[in-house]
Amino acid sequence: MPIASLPPSLTDHYLNRELSWLEFNARVLEEAADPSNPWLGAAQVSCIFSSNLDEFFEIRVRGL
Numbered sequence: 001m002p003i004a005s006l007p008p009s010l011t012d013h014y015l016n017r018e019l020s021w022l023e024f025n026a027r028v029l030e031e032a033a034d035p036s037n038p039w040l041g042a043a044q045v046s047c048i049f050s051s052n053l054d055e056f057f058e059i060r061v062r063g064l
Contacts, residue, residue, distance in 0.1 A: 018060050027051045 023053040031037065 018056075021052075021056055021060065025049060025056070028052065 028045060028049045031047055032042045034042070037045070
């Protein structure tokens with residue numbers, strides 16, 4: 001059953017996968033920018049952010 005054919009009350013429970021991924025990545029970047037984190041930890045989290053964003057564009061944007 002396609003999501004478009006579901007009643008609006010049921011479609012409110014679905015998340016947009018791409019937007020959710022970008023929001024998660026924004027939270028990762030906020031964690032990297034947190035001054036209370038040690039610099040090496042911030043560098044590691046920045047690498048995770050970069051890897052996530054790279055994967056997003058390789059997989060998600062390519063599919064559009």
